[in-house]
Amino acid sequence: MDKETMNQAQENALHPQNHGSFLEKIDSGLNPIWLLELRTTLRSGRFFASFSFALFICVAAIVFALLVLASEHRVTPDQIGKGLFSTFFFLELFILCVFFPAFTCTSIISEKERKTFDLLITSDMKPHRIVFGKFLAAYTYGFLFIIASMPIVMIAFLFGGVSVFIVAFSYALLLALGMLFILYSLWASTYYKSTVRSIIGSYTMILTYSFFGSFPLVWLIMDYLYYNNLLLFFSKPFHVDQVMVVLIPVLSFLCLCILPYLLTTNSLKPISKNRTTSLKIFYAVSILTLSSLFCYWGLNYLNRLNIGQKIQESNVMFIIANSVISCILLIGCVGFPLQSTVPGIAFEKKPSLFPTFSWLLAPGAWSGAMYMGSFSLLCYMLILFFAGCLGFYAVGWAHQDCFITLPLVFWSFLFFVSVSCSYFSLHYKTEKGKWSAAITLVTVLVVFIPLLFPFSMIIDNKFQASLWNFSLFSPILCAISAVVKFEARERVNMNLFSQIPIHYLGILFYLLASLWISRKAVILHKKEILEVQRRKESFKRLQEKKID
Amino acid sequence: MIRIRNLTKKFGELYAVKNLNMDIGAGEIFGFIGPNGAGKTTTIRMLSTLLDPDEGTAWIDGYCIQTHQEEVRRKIGYMPDYFGVYEGVTVWEYLEFFARAYKVPAKERNKIIDGCMALTDFTKLSSKLVSTLSKGMTQRLCLAKTLLHDPKVLILDEPASGLDPRARIEIRTLLKELSRMGKTIFLSSHILTELADVVDSIGILEKGSMVVNGNLEAISKAISSSSSSFTIFLSLFQGQKKEQAKELLEKFPNILKIEIQGDRLEIQYAGKEEEIYQILKHLTNHDIPITGMSREEKNLEDIFMQLTKGEVS
Incomplete structure (x- = not known):
């Protein structure tokens, strides 16, 4: 096929562009890695299974907590609400530690093992664009995981004792913590030379951090929930x-x-x-x-x-x-x-x-x-x-x-x-x-x-x-x-x-x-x-x- | 288009590439040949900005591979010897990903992808999953990917390795087509017969150093003229009088060795080229029924075997 035929083929493009300039700009601004990762991951059954599993855990734990709290004597609706919310927060921290590193802990090393890394590096993408794309993709899944639990936490509202502020604040904390976990897992995926090591290293790092770093966060939320003072932990x-x-x-x-x-x-x-x-x-x-x-x-x-x-x-x-x-x-x-x-x-x-x-x-x-x-x-x-x-x-x-x-x-x-x-x-x-x-x-x-x-x-x-x-x-x-x-x-x-x-x-x-x-x-x-x-x-x- | 000067790469104390110098013109197909471990892939990885040279440098379309890496990457289309594909995406999506990665403008993107698919015969397979493609198809897909940003130089590391004969012929045709489109192609391969049909010039690498570099015909002639003897084949009608012919030639000056091979004679001649006709004259005078005479031509394999010793760096 010669050059003219190629031009002809280009002319007969199957997907003519009718987008306005604004849409084109948005389209050009999309990170290709983000798009590719979303396409590959969201189509896989693994994502659907893990997503369903996480939601199932949430629902099961909340129902269990509700049954336990309701069976106690002299318990006020406020206390049930607070109890349910505390359970939810612990659970979300657990999901954060277990699922978030999984999104990125192999993202770079798997490119190397799959032999696609050289193709990626020799393209016109700067390293920060690649890293940002990987981060963005993982954060999108993470965001879906966290936001999907919102209807479950709303059960606590039925009993009272929980304000909109504390829910918003805890979600902000979880999203921030998720960002941190994803970035560290991403780093592990470049630091280690094999997928297995990268997974082990990433989980060790995140779980160690969670073990020590989650206490202040839990303390912070509990302070507000039970003593109505968000700053007690830090200010005291x-x-x-x-x-x-x-x-x-x-x-x-x-x-x-x-x-x-x-x-x-x-x-x-x-x-x-x-x-x-x-x-x-x-x-x-x-x-x-x-x-x-x-x-x-x-x-x-x-x-x-x-x-x-x-x-x-x-x-x-x-x-x-x-x-x-x-x-x-x-x-x-x-x-x-x-x-x-x-x-x-x-x-x-x-x-x-x-x-x-x-x-x-x-x-x-x-x-x-x-x-x-x-x-x-x-x-x-x-x-x-x-x-x-x-x-x-x-x-x-x-x-x-x-x-x-x-x-x-x-x-x-x-x-x-x-x-x-x-x-x-x-x-x-x-x-x-x-x-x-x-x-x-x-x-x-x-x-x-x-x-x-x-x-x-x-x-x-x-x-x-x-x-x-x-x-x-x-x-x-x-x-x-x-x-x-x-x-x-x-x-x-x-x-x-x-x-x-x-x-x-x-x-x-x-x-x-x-x-x-x-x-x-x-x-x-x-x-x-x-x-x-x-x-x-x-x-x-x-x-x-x-x-x- | 490609200029390499004193390119050197060391891994520890071992020289993978040593003082490599060469120039490749625009639109040329350059065959890069060498035994395993000669330093071909190391050179290609340096040209593709994946490895940093220890000494010397190279320029691609005027851009230095060390100081202007981003510009070099825009100028080249790189296809490694081993590469993988992303699972779960279709052929069209795979090419779209790389088109976005090469910042192909949104307006042109779809047309260019379709053009590249047409060139590499993927139009009918655009919705097929990449993971289900055969090895030959994957090679072609990677080639399509390298063309998306319209690079001036294609750097292809063993593009035909592991392919069946049909896929090899398809790749070869595609390379010729790309050369006609004005692309400079830097090609490494082990399959010398494949290269011989495609390349304009060659470079033979051994132990990290360039053994010979230049136009294929010129190299062949130079090797033939530099050797003290050459081989002549004489065909006889139904092999008649071959013993008599052998006896006659054994007494002829400058003939080193004669062998009967079926209906023909293989003669090792050490005389002058302009005196070969004397052999024919001598034989025809004795009624030897000669039907043809040919001189052995040096092909790429002969050149390779003659110039290399099979040593690795």
Whole structure:
């Protein structure tokens, strides 16, 4: 069959396209792995059998619990409702532990064993798209499993004692936990070299985690159910700021989810690109965070001996929260530019444009800063939402300046860090880029992070308004803050220029600095391009001479 | 289209591929030959961006396999030697999955899938489950999959292995058709007779190093001219006077060896090419009934056997 026949066949396509552009966009946006997995799994009898089995267990357990509870003497309908709901929650946790790892624990290794992995990797799909597709497919089945149990839990409503809030909250918890289990099973499927090992490893990991990690969750739900205090578990042992109570679990959860995702994506990358930069940064930052924290704590303890200052648990928790968020942010604003170094495709195509508009292409930094900026704003809104839902308002959080100016200060700072990282990664590029990550990280920690410090401010003498102030994260500033009296940091307008709106200066400073650095990076890159061209030409000349 | 320079891959202390250099032009069918363990699949995996070279590099359509892996993947259609298929999906769904994976625009996707199915004769089997296809059909399906994103280069690792004669002929016809469509085909195979009919040029690999590389005819001629002797076959009418002919030729200069093979004589001649007619003249002068004379041609198998020692890296 020749080319014309093929064209003819294309013309006589059996499935003509009549979709509008909007539908086409949706169609193009669908993850192919997700679609394929849904097709293959939902058609299989195994899925139908396991789904029916899970529902049967739920129904059987609820009926059994109902019979047991109803047979007890002097039991109120409220107690029956609460009892049924508790049974349901335990049962769902069990289903989560048993069924969720099964969705993903072999998903990557089975591709390798089935010999379809090479076809997948050589297609035009990036590793993160493959991982996301696998995750999405597994999460869809999981979502079906959990949501399908909703009519069963509604039985508890007939007896009372259970509010809509606790049902919604427990479903949110289960879905979040399911996400975590799926991500860890997915990682197990890339880590182990055989299906059997992957299944064993995955279940061992999830069951161990469930054994230790499910207690706080059950405790949390029971607290609310029987004592009407959702925060009792978290607030009692620590006596911390109530906002932190929400902040810390949410951030810890995000950190826990990011780690297996990064590990899985990295393992799918070809070896030359599998530098695991983001992971190295993740580990490095975690270690530095802990050491900084201990350093701060230790120095503060020594300081207390001298000045008589008390250690406040709330401050320690604040530092932990700061450090965790800093850790996530640094992964983005350092990791992204390091992995995709200076100028992208646009620069390669028309380098002549960039002396004038070099900042437009802030080398690799846009992705870092935009991603992290969006992430930080999302976190900010999430915290506000949670805090608002629970009726807690930190003083100063709803302040106009906090809402508009501070995210801008923060975003411009991130942008500045990302641009600088790109520049360093280019400037210190060694044979395999080993040192660029280390140099950049040290520079960020020692030089850049203190730069945010002068532009932060305190509102209402209560809450430090720059939400993700890096100041306590830098080892140098830890040392400084240990020497400087702790109370000094809580004064209103604690900055170098207390009479002027210092945060606007901050935005201007960071943007100008970013512009200057990105311009330097572009010039440096141009030099490199010229050097490569020169080498190519000399190599060509050498070849021609040889041929002659 | 494909340029390879000093490509080297080591597994521990063992060189799987060592200083490989070659150029393959656009629209060419290149046959990559070598004994088992010579480093063919390693080279193909490096070209397909699945393995990183330790030294040297290669460019496909101007893109480096190390620095521009995504661009290279868009330019190539890769078919491994062993591959599996997804169970529970139909032929059309399988191709649709890869079309989506290659980001074929939604508007064009169905037409392209149907075109590829027509080219590989799958139109009538579009709703058949992939898991029920035979080995030959699966090979063709994989070939259809490699064509979805209209790659300039096809890298096929043993595409005809394990196929029955009919399926082999179908694959061979398909490859010729693809070559006519302007695709550059990089093909590895053990079945040398199959390759000989299809390839424009060959590269013979042994112990990870290139033994010979270039146009098939040119290599054949070069080998023939480099050898000190060649074989001539003389056919005699019904085998008459073959003993007499043998005796006559034994006294003829530059003849190293004569053997009677049925109705013909096999002569090992070490003289000049332009003096072969003297043999005929000598025999016809003695009334030997010669009906034909032919010279042994080097085919791909002969070249392969002559140039390789059967050693693995």
